[in-house]
Amino acid sequence: MAATQTVAQASPFRKSGSGVPLRIKPTDRAIPSVMRPRRGVIVLYGYGSSVRVERGHLIVEDGIGSDRFKGRFSRVGHGLERLVVVGANGIVSLAAVRWLADQNASFVMLERDGTVLATTGPVRPSDVRLRRAQALAHQSGAAFRISRELIDRKLAGQERVVRQSLADFTVSKLIHEIRSELAEVETIDAIRSVEPRAARVYWKAWQGVPINFPEKDLPRVPEHWRSFDTRASTLSGSPRLAANPVNSILNYLYALLEAECRLACATLGLDPEMGVLHMDKPTRDSFACDLMEAIRPEVDAYVLNWITRQPLKRSWFFEERNGNCRLMADLATQLAETTSTWARLVAPVAEWAMKEIASTTRTRKSISTTRLTQNHRRAVSGGEVRPEPKAKVRQPNMCNVCGSEIARRQKSCLACSLIPSTERITAVAAKGLIASHTPEAQAKRSKKHHALHTARRAWSASDQPDWLTQEFYLSKMQPKLAAQSSRGIARELHVSRSYAIQIRHGRVVPHPRHWQALAKLLMLPK
Incomplete structure (x- = not known):
């Protein structure tokens, strides 16, 4: 189920050279720093955030203290697709909301604990008959078909993650066997009983996965942060209130995924709160959580491949007094760049669910719109269906010792690699010195020198041409x-x-x- 309490308050110790390429700090501190979208995303955090329109341009501003960041975007060539606001300290004008809607850009507001507060996207015409069919999905049988397909995709993704990323073929086979039971279930309650069984097996395969940190950060890293234990937090008994970095990252990415599912539902004219698999709750968008199930393994694979290849920096996380691990603003900003990827992954799933719901009403058009993927438009023009994307955001490659950013395919920076390389050279030289003074080596040298002196004595200058x-x-x-x-x-x-x-x-x-x-x-x- 959705667990979103993760994002920490923006760090008051964040420096302008933090490595986040969204913000460019000028030399003059009196001039606000330049803010630019990266991968179509801008994240606002800090205090006194402001989003307004000035002379036809969207003006966004945030920061902490004297470190202020400002961006100015025109209606053409702005490159902005998502505006994510973390926290509730600031203002957003109505003109700014209309500017974003006119430019087909989405607005997402997250609480500092990671809860999705609000999402707005481009306004689309909707059909009330579709929402009425969604309300009757349990009676028409669409709810059962959608629930089974979404869980089937989720278990197939979990099976793939365990097999490819963890190389645990035993667990992969077990998940496959549990997934095969979906073909025989006849009720949604039976589907709800199959999914937790696979989840227990799936997250148990994650146990013991090491979480690496640079060597200089290890004295400040708690022992329980160094490996993945369970998905459930010891603080809450559920994924909420994550106690280690990996669960914090997962919860935050799930929050972004939930926001994208909300936007997809609104674009297609569906009600994000009227779920088919998740039970109705006043504080949850159940149908958005339904759509999330099929995409969760993609998020898991992204995080798992990242932590097995790169170390995590201690400065990216903050531990509260109760042991709750939160993300700092710099890492949250980097992770927010993945929103466009999750949006493209959600699009075909949401459109398929809409078609299933639309098929239960005769008044609906036989061919449903594809506002998210535009596949119908591509088919008419002779184009190919857009393939499902992979997460393109790559975290910076860091030195395993000091944590500084280094080039790809390297494991440590020049300064940190100097000492071990010197030790290796010294050890190799010592072995070479020993090998060169063995009786066999000395005999070979003696034999070669003897042959050399023999050849010189046998040579005569009279044999040389004049x-x-x-x-x-x-x-x-x-x-x-x-x-x-x-x-x-x-x-x-x-x-x-x-x-x-x-x-x-x-x-x-x-x-x-x-x-x-x-x-x-x-x-x-x-």
């Missing part, structure tokens, strides 16, 4: 050796590769007995 002098070698042969490969020189002279490199670059002059072989290699004289 034209092959030292002056000829230095003026004619040495400049041309630079064009030859060191491997070819070593093969021709039967010397080591390192010695051939020295000859090629003119750092050493080889013994005169080698000059004739080099002249042959260079095809001299001509």
